[in-house]
Amino acid sequence: MTLLNSINSPADLRDLSKAQLKPLADELRAFVLDSVSKTGGHLSSNLGTVELTIALHYVFNTPEDRIVWDVGHQTYPHKILTGRRDQMHSLRQLNGISGFPKRDESEFDTFGTAHSSTSISAALGMAVGAKLKGESRHSVAVIGDGSMTAGMAFEALNNAGVMEDVNLLVILNDNDMSISPPVGALNRYLARLMSGKFYAAARNVGKSVLPPPMLEIAKKLEEHAKGMIMPATMFEEFGFNYIGPIDGHDLDALIPTLQNLKALKGPQFLHVVTKKGQGYKLAEADPVLYHGPGKFNPAEGIKPATATKLTYTKVFGDWLCDMAAHDAQLVGITPAMREGSGMVEFHQNYPDRYFDVGIAEQHSVTFAAGLACEGLKPVVAIYSTFLQRAYDQLIHDVALQNLDVTFALDRAGLVGADGATHAGNYDLAYLRCIPNMVIMAASDENECRQMLSTGYYYKGPAAIRYPRGAGIGATVQKELSTIPLGKGEIKRQGQQVAILAFGSMVAPALQAGEKLNATVANMRFVKPLDIDLLKQLAQTHDYLVSVEEGAKMGGAGSAIAEALAELNITKPLLILGLPDEFIDHGDATQLLALVGLDGAGISKSIEQHFSLAQASIAEPRLVASLGKI
């Protein structure tokens, strides 16, 4: 690893000869594979951006020139070349480096990303910022073909295409893959562009050898010629100078092309073609499996899992198939997360009722609204964090019209290795204030299935939230039974303290309940809240505690506080949940313990808050004066 070890910043890279870049790429690719196999993380996309990363840092004067990586799951080569090689072992772990670009991690991470399709907007902002400040630096957005499908990318193209004198380069990294195979008309269009490869390649050869003044003339001639022999590309119609497609693994093509593009003014568009998983045969053959693997042995590849625990995602996927068999009106929608949302089987079994709409969360929700208008029963399977993108659609298109759409909200709460960008911490707060919404939080696998049926049969918008990964190991019944709307249940009867727990917090609340001899209620519904149960618990206990795996501000605890105020009940209430700060990556169990949301943390908070340690829990009268109904 001699070359790679000598690169501690892109300045070192720029000291290398062009001949050294290919061997460097080989070392970098081997390093990425070795490193990800030890930590887990996004693999296929990173193997595919090795040469592009080298070429960008070689040609552009980073960090003065800005590179904005879309999503940022493909930035491991970038991290390695920008001084973080020795920290890769800590990737996505507590106190380690992030799996995505982060502005406070490195000056080379010009923009924090992880939710897709933001790069062109951000790079355009930087390009206009440079222009307004009289600076001549370049801004480059690198966006994948999957991420290109989102409306936001087109909003940015639309804006950028009329800015004639900005130093903006958009690079489309086309590997003909999203996480799963790409979908939609854009994908079909890009394939058509690829089939015009010969013409495009011929153009590029001319462009890559000509000096800038000649290039301008060549461009004019080419435009003239194109007008006669073939239509301009869509990107040219948007006002960009389109170059490509070129081979994104060929440094001899990438470097001169980037050098030439750097010399041109105005919005430039480079279409590069790469292979997801490049250089590691197993990932090339199955880029889906190797998109975001856990640890594995690269010599053997990922082994089929033996007797893995049932995940909530699988509970949803099974329920979807069963409900689809039961009700022909059911249609399932995913914004580009077929595997992550557990919809592979549904896709296989019900191809005509399965809709992968691409990375288009906003569209997915309004599309569901339209289907509901026609009497169909749409189920939108979406990660809690990605539903944030479709907030107006949820309010304006679904809830306001009280349309019958079921939202299966996966990855609710802390997600672990992906960190703050992907944490589903806000759904309870942002959903709760929307009229007509029913909101449920599953405390175990069987309840998740029951809640999905309950939400499905509720005639209006309903959301069921459940966490990433496995549950507590509850047996899932086969029938499609429901639970009574707006009704919680008491799981443990204690005294003095009543813990009102939501979803994933029921299990640790029960542990705390054992320690404190507290009553524990599984509230089940954040909306409608079980007011009768709340009143009963307030009447029979001295202290109330709410606990949720979500932002404390505006969440389920706030709902309880509001309800108590409306009922004119004065009772000490401790609200436990996630603090008002972004929580970085790390193991989810570890993170929950750190924020005090494990059994020990919950009981400790209760003891401290109500000074229960000093006052014996067996003698409740000693502390009862703190509050009364």
Ligand SMILES: Cc1ncc(C[n+]2csc(CCOP(=O)(O)OP(=O)(O)O)c2C)c(N)n1
């Ligand atoms: C708004 C949003 N929706 C969904 C995702 C999940 N996601 C992450 S990467 C990805 C596929 C992106 O495809 P592409 O941009 O082509 O990159 P590739 O994985 O092919 O390198 C998806 C759907 C996301 N990060 N952001």
Ligand SMILES: CC(=O)[C@@H](O)[C@H](O)COP(=O)(O)O
């Ligand atoms: C980059 C991205 O957004 C996805 O790849 C995400 O990391 C998947 O998360 P899960 O592993 O929870 O499905």
Ligand SMILES: [Mg+2]
């Ligand atoms: Mg792609």
